[in-house]
Structures are given as C-alpha cells and as structure tokens.
Amino acid sequence: MIREELNQTRIAVTGSTGFLGTALVERLLRSAPGCELVLLVRPGRRGAQHRVDRDILRNDAFDRLRTELEEAGGETFDEMCARRVFAVAGDVGTDGLGLDEEGLALLATCDLAIHSAATVSFDSALDDAVEVNLLGPTRVARALQAAAEIRTEATRTGRPPGEPAHLVAVSTCYVAGSRRGRAPEELVDESPFFVDVDWRAEVDNARRARIHNEQESRSPERLQELSKEARRQLGAAGTPALAEKLEQLRQRWVGERMTNAGRARAGSLGFPDAYAFTKALGERALGETRGDVPVSIVRPSIIESALAEPVPGWIRGFRMAEPVIAAYARGLLVEFPGVPEGTVDVIPVDLVVATILAVAARGPEFDDHGNHTPDVVQIASGGANPLKYGQLVDLVQAWFTERPVYDEYNQPISVPDWRFPGRGRVSKQLTRARRALDVGERLLDTLPLRGTQADIGARLEERKEQLERASGYVELYGAYAECEAIYQLDRLYRLWGSLDADDRRDFLMDPVAVDWPTYINEIQLPSTVKQARLKMAPGRKVSVNRADRIRKNVLSPDRQLAVFDLENTLIASNVVASYAWLATRRLDTPDRIRLAAQTIREVPTLLSLDRADRSDFLRYFYKRFDKASVDRLDHDAMEMMSDLLITKSFPDGIRRVREHRRLGHRTLLITGALELVVEPLRPLFDDIVAAEMTSVDGVYTGRLRGVPPTGEVRYQVMVDYAAEHDIDLREAVAYADSSSDLPMLEAVGFPVAVNAETKLASIARKRGWLIEHWSKSAGAPNRVVPIGPRTHRGPVRNRRGSRA
Amino acid sequence: MLDVDKSTPPILFHHGEQFRLEKLPADRSRVIYPAEPLPGLPDPDESIRQALLNPIDDDPLPALLTPGMKLTIAFDDISLPLPSMRKPDIRQRIIEQVLDMAAAAGVDDVHLIAALALHRRMTEAELRHALGDRVYDAFAPHDALYNHDAEDPDGMVELGLTRHDEQVTMNKRAAESDLLIYVNLNIVSMDGGWKSTATGLSGYSGIRHHHNVKTMRESKSFMDRHSSELHHSNWRQGEVIKAHGPRIFQIETTINNNTFGYDGPLHVLQKREWEWTARDRATFVGMQKGLDAMPSSARRKIFQGWKAPYELTSVQAGDVEKVHETTLEHCFAQHLVPVEGQTDVLTFGLPYICPYNVNSVMNPILVMCLGLGYFFNMYRGKPLVREGGVLIMSHPTPWEFHPVHHPSYIDFFEQVLSDTTDPIEIEQKYEKQWAEDEWYIHLYRNSYAYHGVHPFYMWYWGAHALQYLGRVIIVGGDPRSVRRLGFTPASTMQDALEIASDVVGPAPTITHLHNPPILMADVT
Secondary structure, eight states: HHHHOOOOOOOOEEEESSSSHHHHHHHHHHHEEEETEEEEEETTTTOOOHHIIIIISSGGGGGGHHHHHHHSSSSHHHHHHHHHEEEEEEEESSSGGGHHHHHHHHHHOEEEEEEEEOOOOOTTTTTHHHIITTTHHHHHHHHHHHHHOOOOOOTTTTTTTOOOOOOOOEOOOGGGGGGGEEEOOOOGGGGTOOOOOOOHHHHHHHHHHHHHHHHHTHHHHHHHHHHHHHHHOOSSSSHHHHHHHHHHHHHHHHHHHHHHHHHHHHHTTTOOSSHHHHHHHHHHHHHHHHHTOEEEEESSSSEEEESSSEEEEEESSSSSSHHHHHHHHOOOSSOOOOOOTBBBOOOEHHHHHHHHHHHHHOOOOOOOOOBBBBBEEOOOOOTSSBBHHHHHHHHHHHHHHHHHBTTTOOOOOOOOOOOOOOOOHHHHHHHHHHHHHHHHHHHHHHHHHHHHHHHHHHHHHHHHHHHHHHHHOOOOOOOOTTOOEEEOOHHHHHHHHHOOOHHHHHSOOOOGGOOHHHIIIIIHHHHHHHHHOOOOSOSSSSSHHHHHHHHHHHTTOOOOOOOOBBBBTTTTTHHHHHHHHHHHHTSSSSHHHHHHHHHHHHHHHHHHHHHHOOHHHHHHHHGGGGTTTTHHHHHHHHHHHIIITTTTTOOOOOOOOHHHHTTOEEEEEEEEEEEEHHGGGGGGGEEEEEEEEEEETTEEEESSOOOSSSHHHHHHHHHHHHHHEEEEGGGGGEOOOSSGGGHHHHHSSEEEEEEHHHHHHHHHHHTTTTOOOOOTTTTOOSSSSSOOOOOOOOOOOTTTTTOO | OEOOOOTTOOOEEBTTTEEEOOOOOOSSSSEEEEOOOOOOOOHHHHHHHHHHHSOOOOOOHHHOOOOOOOEEEEOTTSSSSSSSSOOHHHHHHHHHHHHHHHHHHTTTTTEEEOOOSSSSOOOOOHHHHHHHHHHHHHHGTTTOOOEEEETTTTTTTEEEEOOOOOOEEEEHHTTSSSSEEEEEEOOSSSSSSSHHHHHHTOOOHHHHHTSSSSHHHHHHTTGGGGGOOHHHHHHHHHHHHHHSSOEEEEEEEESSSOOOOSSTTTTGGGGGGOOOOOHHHHHHHHHHHHHHHHHHHHHHHOOOOOOOEEEEHHHHHHHHHHHHHHHHHHHHHHHHEEOOOOOEEEEEEEOOOOTTTTTSSSOOOHHHIIIIIIIOOOOEOOOOOEEEEEEEEEOOOOOOOOTTTOOHHIIIIITTTTTOHHHHHHHHHHHHHHHTTTHHHHHHHHHOOOOTTTTHHHHHHHHHHHHHHHHEEEETTTHHHHTTTTTEEEEHHHHHHHHHHHOOOOOEEEEEEOSOOOEEEEEE
C-alpha cells in the first residue's frame, strides 16, 4: 500500500544531506521505484546538482541499491538517479526558501513535501536555530502555497492547480519540554504545560541578540582582551598571524554568546535546549501560517543507527550517543549523569523513515466535516519498549570490558564503573579538573619550555580539550539522559494497525520489535567503534610509526627546498650569547666579568622586548656592535663557530640539513642572527639569509641593512626565494621552533616543529606536523656563561686567506 | 706477572674516569703488570744538547744550519704523550734549543708545524702548553707556527709513488724546506720512524694506503715495527721522501712509566694491589667513592686536567731509520714484559684517555679503538689471547660525543654502525663519502674537528682483533652503545665470565693486562 501510494508521486525533500534525509532518499529510491524526488539543497560553490551527487548519492547508504541494480542488469544507479532525482538550489534559512522561478516551478509539480531540514546540533547559536528550526517549516509551507498558485497543470497524481501539496514536517518528541510523565501526540499549544510565547518576538530578539553580540565583540575592551588571548596562544607570531587568530577568537566568542543565549532562553521556558525550544515554536508557527497547506507532523525521539534498512548499523555522521560512548570507552568520561531507572529514548532511523513514509502515503487527516487540522505522530521507544539507562550502561560496559580500546601506549583502557551521579556533581567534578589543568597550563606557558617538556604542555592541553568536550556532553545531553517523559504512541499504533501485511513486513515501525541487547551489542556499538575509529587492537606503536611515516615524506626526493631556522632549531644558542662571546674574547678578566654581569642584568628587559617583537629586539640589541672592527669580528666569528655554535649544535639537526642536500633539495638558512656570526656555517647550506649589519671604514655601525628576517619577514624571504628559484612551496620543508615562525611553517607543504616551545608544540600536535626533538650532543662541554676564551694573538691575519 | 690465588686481593680495573676492583678466579688467572718506571735522565736539557750535537749517522745540527735557508720544524700533536705531560713539555725543551742553534746560525725563515695528519687542529692553549709561551708568542703572530692542513689545496705536494704504487704526499712548506726537523715524542713503539713524516705531514691520498683494513689485518702487531704492514708501507713511503723530499733531521725521545707519579693523588694507580698500604687503600676507596658521586663532566674535568710527571729516558737525533732503532730499544726496555703462552680470556680496564680524546670525550668508537686497537696490539710475537678467545674490557662506554672534535664520529655511529660493523663493508660502502665530505673538511680545516675519515681509521685499528677474537664483552658499559658496537654488554665481571664460557668453556685461563702505565707483552 505504501509503495503503491508513493509510486506515482513526485516528492520534495529538504534536509536530504542529513542523517534522516539521506535515509529517506535511499528508501524512496529503493522501495518506491516509481516516485521522483526534488531535493532542496544549499548549492554551495559548485551548484546544487554537484552537492546532491557528492554529499548524498555517494553515501554508503546507497551501496545496497547500487548492488541490487547492478545485479539486476539494465539501468545503472547513476542512470536511475539522473532520471528520478532533481536538484534544486534553496535554503530553508532564507525567506521564500531562496528558490528561483525555475525552482518554484519544479516544486509546483510535487504532490508531497517532506521537511526534514533542521539544525540538530544541541549547541547551535540561538539565531541559527531560530532561522532553520523555527522559521523553516513556515517557509516551506509558504513556498508550497506559492507553488500551488503558479501551478498550471495537474500533477502526476492529478493534484489540480491551486491545491497545495501535503507537507510532512519532521519535528522532535522533545518539543514536549523537560517534564516527567506522559507526553501525548498532540499539538504543542494543546498541552497544558506549554508556555505560549509570541514566536515572532522570539525571532526578532534572536536576530537582535546577534547584532548586539557582534557589536559587543568589536568594542575596544573586548578586542584588547581577545588580542591578549591571541598573543597568549601564538606568542610573537607577527602581526598578520595574530590578526587572523584574533578574528577567529572574536567569531568564536560571538558564537559562544549566541549558544548561551539560546540555552538560557530555552531553559527559561522549560526546554532542555535551543533545539527543542525552536522546534516547538516552529510547530506553533507552522500551525499559524500554513494557510491551505495540509500538514502532518512526525516526531521522532533520538534517532540512532539503522536496525535493518538499508543495512543494520548504517549511520551518517557522528550522532549524539556515539561521542558519549566513544568518550566513555576511551576512559575520558568517568561519570555521566542520569538515573539508572530513567529511559534513554532512542529509535533506529529506519523506523522513523517508515513512519514518515506511512504518514505520507496515508495523506493528511480530515475530520468528518472535511476540515483539516494538522495531526501529530510520535515515533519513540520509551512508551512501548523502553531502554533503561542502567541497562544501556551495563551493556556498554560489558561490551568494552570484553573488547577494550587501546591507548597510545598500546595499553588496554579499562572502562570505569558508572555510578549514576546527579548532573550537578559531574559538572562540578569536571569544572574542578578543568580548573586544575588551567592553572597547570598557565604555569607551563610562563616557563620557557621546549622539546619533550613542551610536549607535556601539549598533552595537558589535549587532556583539557577532552575534558572540555566531555563536560560539553554533560551539559548538552545531560537533560536528555535524565529525561523521564514517556512519549505516547497511540496514533503511531493506529497507523501501524491500518497497514496491510506487506507494509508491515517492509516498513517496520513498531518499536517493540527492537531487541535492545542485540541492537546495542551487534549494531550500535560496532557501528560506533567504526565511526569513532576507536583503536580496538594493540598495533605497533602508533605515534612512532606516524612520525616515521611523515619523516619519510619529509625526506622524499620529491621535495625541493628545506628551510631552517637557526636558534633552538639547529643550535641551542641565541644572539645574546654570541654577542657576549664576541665581546669578551679580547677583554681582561675584570672587564669580562663586568660585561657578563651587565648582560645578565639586562636579561629581563631583553626577554620582554623579545616577547613583544623579535625584530625590534634585534635592532635594539645589535646596536651594541657599534664601532666593532670588521676584520676582528669576522676572524673571531670563525673561532666562535667551534666554541659556541658547534658546541651547542644539535647533531641530528646538522645531519638533517646534510641529508636534504644529499637528496638534492636546496637548503636555506633564514635567521635573525648576524650574517658575520653564521658566515662560518655557509658550507652547510646552499644559501643563507641573515641580518646584515652595515659597516663604514672597517668598523661596524650597529645598524641593520634591512628588516631582520624573523616572523612574517622570514615567511616573505622564503616566498621570494622560492619564486626566484622556481620552487613550489607545497614541496618545501620548513624547520622552526617557535610560534613566531608560524607564517613560514604554514606556508610550506611539510612543516616540522623542532624542540617546539609550548605554544608551537600544541599547534603542531593538533595539525599533525612532524615534531622532532633534537638535543645537544651528550658530551658537549657545558658552558653556563658564553664567554669567549681569551686570546693574546696579536693583529689578525687570515693565513689561509680562504673561508672555505 | 702475578698468578692469582685465593689470597690475591681484588685487582684494579680502569673504568673510564672511574675504577672497578675485581676478584679474578683463583688458580687460572694471571695479572701482567707494567714495569717500574726507569730512571729519567738527570739533565734532560744537556742530553738534548748532546743528541743535537752528536747525531746518529748525521752531521751535528749546527753544521746543517746555514743563513738564508728554509727551515721547518714539525712536531707531534696533542695525541702525544698520554696523558699530556707536565710543563715544560719535551717538545718545548727540544724546539727551544733547535731555535737557539738556528738563530745562532742566522736562519730566519723558520716555520713550526703541528704534524697532525688528519687529527684535529691544536688550540692556542694546547700549542702554548706543548711549546711554551716564548715560542708561541714569537712565531704564532707572524703565522710561522700553525697546524698542518692536509686539505689545503695549495698547501700539499705529491712526492711520487712507492714501489707498491702508494702515493706519497707532504705538507708543501715542509717538502720545500732545505731542512725538515721532526720532533718526536715516542710514547709507544708504534710512533716515530718514517711514520712521523710519511703520515704526520701527509693527507688522505697518502694515508689511505696504509690506514685500511687489509694493512691493519696484516700488522701483527702494529706495535711491532718489524711485523707491521702499517710500518712497512710507511717505510716504503719513506724511501720516496728520502729520494724526492726534503732533507730530514729526526729527533726521537722516550719517556718512562711515571704516569701517575710516585706520590700525589693518583700514585696508587702505579702500584700493585698487594703492595697497597692501609693508607693507599683508604686513598683509593675515598677516590673511588668521590668519583662515583660526581657527574661525568666533573670527573672528566679532573682527569683531563691531570698532567703526567713523565721523565725523559732517552733522546736521539739524526738519520730517521737508525734513530728509530735506538728509540725502539729504549721503548721496549720500559714496556716489554715476557709472557709465556696465550690465554683463553683476556681482560683489561680501559682508562679515560686514548690518543684522540685529549681534552675531549672518549666516545664509543674510541672505546673500540683503544681496546681492540691499542691494547689488543700491545704484544710482540703472538697475541696474548688465543685465536677465537674472548676479550673482556671494562669501560662505561657512554653514548657521548664531543660535538666539536668528533662530528663525523657522531654520524658514523648513527649511520654506519647502525648498518654494519664489518670493517670491509664499511670501508667499501662508506669511506669515500665520509672522506670527501665538504662539511667535514670545512670543520677539519677551520674548526677543531677530526677529519671525516678518521672514525673509519679507528674502526680499522681494531680490524685485526675483530677478525681474531671469538667474542668481545664490555663490563659496565651503556648497553645501547655496546650493542651498537657489535659487542656484548655485561653488568659485572661475573656475568662477563659467564657469557665468555659459552665460547671458551667453563674454566678458561684468564690474563689481565694491567695497563696503564703502559706495558707490552712479549709472548712466547
């Protein structure tokens, strides 16, 4: 019956790129081979058709149909789609659905519309939720009305011009709000618990909140605060990088404010979150504005992976329960709030699809006088076949105890005993843990850590993020896990009762048919493991493997250029040390001590200058070389190569430079150090770009010839160099230690963080860059104070005359 | 020589900058001690003067010096003696007298060259220590005192080929001098003779003819000049130098075994364990505990600071070959200890120093070279240990390298030894690349680095022993570096003997070579 009813129809579907929408499209194409589909999708950059092809039809949901068609011979899947599926560019977040004339004309040929587009994310911004969830159904109804009015000839099933198509709107059970007890299948405003508010005022206020927060985010005080945060995260990364970060932070700040606004408003009216709240008002608005459009509302509870159709366990995207279960399996979520007797109301997606199709096939409901009022059908499990929270937890725990997830050290993670605490206690615990980590992170930030130590910082940060994610789940889903409402299914069963035996076999929608232990153990959890890519077997050490793999790429003969920073990347030294060495080389002992003491005294000033802006610091510092003899410094620099540069070098780093050269890559050193200091390293590299000091009459002036190559200048130098030598930066490798080198690292195809300080370490980990820990040679002489060994050698002449 | 019985006290093993006391199994172990230091010459300066005035088979030095002549004085580098000796160094004593004679003869074109072959350059401080401030300040500022540079494209000349087609190259200034005076410090019998000039003033193209696996495997031992292919090759190169090179006036010197002093903090190391007094014992235990508590860098500083009170035992000058024969007599008089029969297991404790880590770090490659190269070859006749026997050495063998002195060693250890420890394979696969590497050459010439090829020579030095021994065990070494060397790590001597029994059976004979002070076994 369902198949026959739908076979001749042309059906408009919104939200077909989503989980439920994709399942609907698949089912319709497979089970009603006569129907045609008009898919309303946001066109993106490459048009609606492209999106339909790429984001919908390529999903693995269609594998079954693809194979069936292939086995049957005849029409292929692609040919069938070309014949039956039409893409229309549109957006339920825009008035008039953003349809052009052609789109509206196509909509006019439809007999039925299924509106499944929604912002389902529980933490979406208030105004986003309002535009899509609240106004979406109204806009669809209005578009159907308008389409009917421009219809010139009857549809395939004979719907005459002027008669709008039937609208099946997908809502959610949670429009009933946070309450205990029975929640019947009735319109929201029929419920005695519904606080009736003016939905139009809510729309206005949501839009105004966005404007207000956007303004607020641009206030000087806020920008200053955000700029401080950007600097804290990136360090002295140069103006462009900091500006980009600041803008990112500003947008995130506005987003967070809007999410909070949504949650607060929803809570004030008795809804668990903005999603349920806007969905409820959406139903209300639809009822008011539907005009002549006949409407049916289908309310699923939490939709989960498929029980049987198209294949058991099929799911699209990372749904609500998956991240929670994954977090638990990883040992991250020690406690999750909820009452063991509480009901977790989940429903497999194929049951929801079947319900929607049954409602669509049945058509709109009319009373005895031929009047239409929208009807509601709920599809949930809590009333007929409840899955108890305690039972779910036991099943999950048993499953992961038998098949533990392995951590990065290949140790199985034992899943904790869930103790069913109240939500308040869990939040408090998480907040406390997060605060402790915050303090730890601040502390680490202020310490000049590098390399492996900085890795601790990065790990701490990761841990913090995981905690944040976990506490996010608690806040978001806590209300659902604690929900004690029972959704009534009277109308669903009435519908089920009206189906014939064939339909009952092919379109299962009776929640009693779900055997929870089987569903959880054999469908849900294997699917979660696959989706979350949990590590279910102790592989070889993954992290090492990964580094080796990236390193192999870095050292592939295909690379063209390897760019190196000097200080702390190849050598554990800095400009202050080399200055002190050169300056003390020809001083008497008391003077040497005085100079060293003076330099040490200046360290705090120098450090703060350095933190603020590296090139200012270099300009300020290099003034000290004023009036130094060119010959003498050049000669002493050669001695310093041994005593300071090579002594403090990282042999692994030097070897890496040479490996790149041997592979035929160009090697380039870009450093803010003085050219005269790095001159002795010239044989190591193809080219060196360093800070150049001007000289007059054989003495240095202490002034630099150009801007010293640090931060974004370093990036520019590299880009210019690549252009000059016809090198593709995607084939370039860059090695650096500090977040101030981010512009350079981001510009190349193969960035490598060497002995990264805390900030860069965390960035590198997040982006999956190669991280190298290079250290000084064990056995290198330990110099606490960089003082040049005194020489009494008279006038300097370079006997060899060459500086090979 | 001491046969170990139940009443024998534990025997001292050098262990880098530390020491171990080990009880050797009774009734099948013996300890070979170095000879007591020979008396030093009472007036070294006078003996030197006499040697210069009465050379062997040559005219007195003043007769060879003429105004306007080009004179070059080459001298042994920092690798000799070990440890460095107290001031004044013998080189200073000799060179000061030579310079006085040259000045008296009106010679003003004089250059002094540290004949370091492919070793690292000597620092200003090291040159000052070896030659004295007076010589340094008179010559260095005028660029007349400097380190040999085998990679200077304008500084080397080809002298020709030997009858075995071996190239002979030499420092250009030395080769073009009217007279080349070579000042030797012959601490062991390997040093001196034609090796001084044919190797010390040469470069890679000359040295590779005898510093290779084949030659080293045929030098049994390289401490015994007449059974050493290393020396035969050098002597052939000497023939070419004699024919086409400068006139050479060779000065050789020998020193006694007074390495640690008759008194002072280290004197106990020069005494036999059973002669230790209660005070010696207390001193030793205190020293051992103190050293164990120190960080390795502090220990290294203390030991590298030790200057040996060596005394001059002979000085001879004149014709290269004749002078060297006399030198060998003096050398053997101090070092040779007669030993009867070979042993199953040879043990020794490796000290903190070898020729290539003065003021530096004894890295694992040098541990191999000192043990399997120098100590193993301290024999005349046949090796102390039987073929297929086991060598047990004691050394911490830390995974440590001096980044300035041994940059090519670091890469050799990481890249070559991780691939293979077979000397032949190493020679064929890697030597050329390392030897011709621009960066190593740059560091050898301008920094203080051993030449890129030098770690290969260290490995070849042990090639004879590697081929000959059944197993090599290092006691108390860092297991990672010991395994990288291809040896077996053991944490105690007991464990080592246990492991050795797999190769030589349950009750092997054991011989301990109590070195330093230096000794050479005359095995019959």
